[in-house]
Amino acid sequence: MATVDLTEATFEAALADNSIMFIDFWADWCGPCKAFAPVYERVSEAHPDVTFAKVDTEAEQALAGAFGIRSIPTTVVFKDGIGVFMQPGALPEEALEDLVGKVKELDMDDVRAKIAEQEAAAQQDPNIRVPDNGKADSGCCSDPSCSN
Numbered sequence: 001m002a003t004v005d006l007t008e009a010t011f012e013a014a015l016a017d018n019s020i021m022f023i024d025f026w027a028d029w030c031g032p033c034k035a036f037a038p039v040y041e042r043v044s045e046a047h048p049d050v051t052f053a054k055v056d057t058e059a060e061q062a063l064a065g066a067f068g069i070r071s072i073p074t075t076v077v078f079k080d081g082i083g084v085f086m087q088p089g090a091l092p093e094e095a096l097e098d099l100v101g102k103v104k105e106l107d108m109d110d111v112r113a114k115i116a117e118q119e120a121a122a123q124q125d126p127n128i129r130v131p132d133n134g135k136a137d138s139g140c141c142s143d144p145s146c147s148n
Contacts, residue, residue, distance in 0.1 A: 003044050006053035008063040015081055018051040020103055023076040025069045027057045033073045036090035043096045050100060075099075080108045082115070 006014055006023060015021060024040050026033035044052035057064040057072055067076060071088035077099070078084065084106060085099065122128040 003041055003052045003054050006055050006063075007060055008066075011063060014051065014053060015078060018078075019080060020049075021051045021053060021078045022100075023078075024052070024054045025057050025064055025067065025072050025074040025076065026054060027072055029058075030072050032090045036073045039090070039093045039096060043093065043100060046097070047100055050104075077103055079103055079106055079111075082108065082111060084111065 003024070004014070022040075022044075024033075024036070026037065028034075040052060040054075044050070055063055057069060067074075067086075073090050074086065074088040075091060075096075076083065076086045084103060091099065118128070
């Protein structure tokens with residue numbers, strides 16, 4: 001599957017309609033983004049069961065802002081509607097392929113259980129900060145195991 005363009009208007013539907021969604025935040029003026037684009041495209045073609053989306057940060061400033069994008073390219077990954085990965089920088093092809101495999105193998109029941117544990121702990125101790133399960137406005141890395 002080739003990459004698809006993602007906008008603020010299509011984000012929620014795309015997230016709901018796709019079990020696994022990779023998102024590349026990029027801009028036309030960004031050299032590393034242009035270098036990463038063919039890698040991202042090749043990996044997307046090798047995994048037709050995964051949605052690979054692209055967000056032009058210039059055209060979709062509100063969506064990029066909701067994710068707290070400060071550096072591009074940035075790769076964000078959702079599985080079953082939960083943010084499981086976010087990292088700035090162009091990933092080498094081998095690393096992106098490895099990430100796809102790890103996300104496919106990720107046990108989401110375990111992830112949801114860990115999120116529930118974190119939320120329960122936060123109710124007991126108001127000093128514990130809990131990521132909001134990868135929602136776009138979380139301001140965190142959207143990694144459920146993140147302690148930020």
